[in-house]
Amino acid sequence: MTGSSQDKAPLLEVSGLSVDYGLKGVSSRAIDSVSFALRAGEAVGLVGESGSGKTTTAMAIAGLLSPNARVSGGQVCYRGNRLPIEDDAAMRPHRWSETSVVFQGAMNALNPVHRIIKQIAEPCMLKLGMPRGEATARAGELLELVGIPADRGAAYPHELSGGMRQRVMIAMALACRPSIIIGDEPTTALDVITQAQILKLLGELRSQLNLALILITHDLSVVAESCDRVMIMYAGRIVEDGTVAEIFAKPKHPYTRLLIDSIPNPANGKKMIRPIPGDPPNLVNRPSGCAFHPRCPSAMGLCATDVPSFDKFGRSRVACHLHRSSQEDKVAAHA
Numbered sequence: 001m002t003g004s005s006q007d008k009a010p011l012l013e014v015s016g017l018s019v020d021y022g023l024k025g026v027s028s029r030a031i032d033s034v035s036f037a038l039r040a041g042e043a044v045g046l047v048g049e050s051g052s053g054k055t056t057t058a059m060a061i062a063g064l065l066s067p068n069a070r071v072s073g074g075q076v077c078y079r080g081n082r083l084p085i086e087d088d089a090a091m092r093p094h095r096w097s098e099t100s101v102v103f104q105g106a107m108n109a110l111n112p113v114h115r116i117i118k119q120i121a122e123p124c125m126l127k128l129g130m131p132r133g134e135a136t137a138r139a140g141e142l143l144e145l146v147g148i149p150a151d152r153g154a155a156y157p158h159e160l161s162g163g164m165r166q167r168v169m170i171a172m173a174l175a176c177r178p179s180i181i182i183g184d185e186p187t188t189a190l191d192v193i194t195q196a197q198i199l200k201l202l203g204e205l206r207s208q209l210n211l212a213l214i215l216i217t218h219d220l221s222v223v224a225e226s227c228d229r230v231m232i233m234y235a236g237r238i239v240e241d242g243t244v245a246e247i248f249a250k251p252k253h254p255y256t257r258l259l260i261d262s263i264p265n266p267a268n269g270k271k272m273i274r275p276i277p278g279d280p281p282n283l284v285n286r287p288s289g290c291a292f293h294p295r296c297p298s299a300m301g302l303c304a305t306d307v308p309s310f311d312k313f314g315r316s317r318v319a320c321h322l323h324r325s326s327q328e329d330k331v332a333a334h335a
């Protein structure tokens, strides 16, 4: 963990960010009032069930929202400057520059008919204005940086293993010298050993280049190994945010507790992922109050009517009616 980054001003500040998708005339809010800050060199895990809004949050920050998405509120500031995230054209110069994304499934993202060196050199030419020779030399350096000998640059994507292709994707993401890398399930398609190697590489690059990392995953054990902090998302909102040590030792939100409980642990005989009972909510028809209340084992009357705001606890924050300084007393009194 890197406690030293704690005192520095944020590199990225996301405030009240909301994004809606329009589909067949129906609008649904995919993320709602998402706020957080990210410091240089910090690694934050973004965790939640499928559909909780992790990718939408990432795409809004990176300027890669799909055409049917609309930023309906909030702002994103990079080094104190507001990014024009609601304007696709104005966002173009920022794309892949300040924040880059490494997606899962490199085979789909790479062009099968171009040598990998060419694919890495391209963003150096297009975004950094480098002449071809200089861009090719930089592409070779980037390959070496991600652990691939530069002379393998002549290979086509199908000639590389899945892990090597993911390393190529990381090299491409680094091409324009970003300060933030978002890994959107970057190791999901890989076997366990290759997954560990790619996570190790991201960790090494992070300290070598002082990169901030947002790691999107369903897998809390990946977060525990690779991140300083974790943010838990449910139905488009962050419900808990804190250091990995705090959240794993003392999860406050019932959803976080169930997520942690769902991790298999052969040491105590829990061999399979234990799914959380119930289904994630339909975002077109979001439950009132706390969106988790219909599935929450600890829900109270208030949870069905009032949206919980954040309360701070040390370096963590949680949005849950069970955990308000005043409410904690009430709950304890009725226990």
Ligand SMILES: Nc1ncnc2c1ncn2[C@@H]1O[C@H](COP(=O)(O)OP(=O)(O)OP(=O)(O)O)[C@@H](O)[C@H]1O
Pocket: 021, 022, 023, 030, 048, 049, 050, 051, 052, 053, 054, 055, 056, 057, 066, 068, 283
């Ligand atoms: N292009 C789109 N058009 C319409 N709805 C979308 C689009 N992309 C995402 N959504 C919806 O927005 C919500 C959030 O999706 P998002 O992909 O951000 O969640 P996620 O947490 O990243 O999920 P996953 O883990 O499955 O990738 C979901 O209800 C999803 O169906």
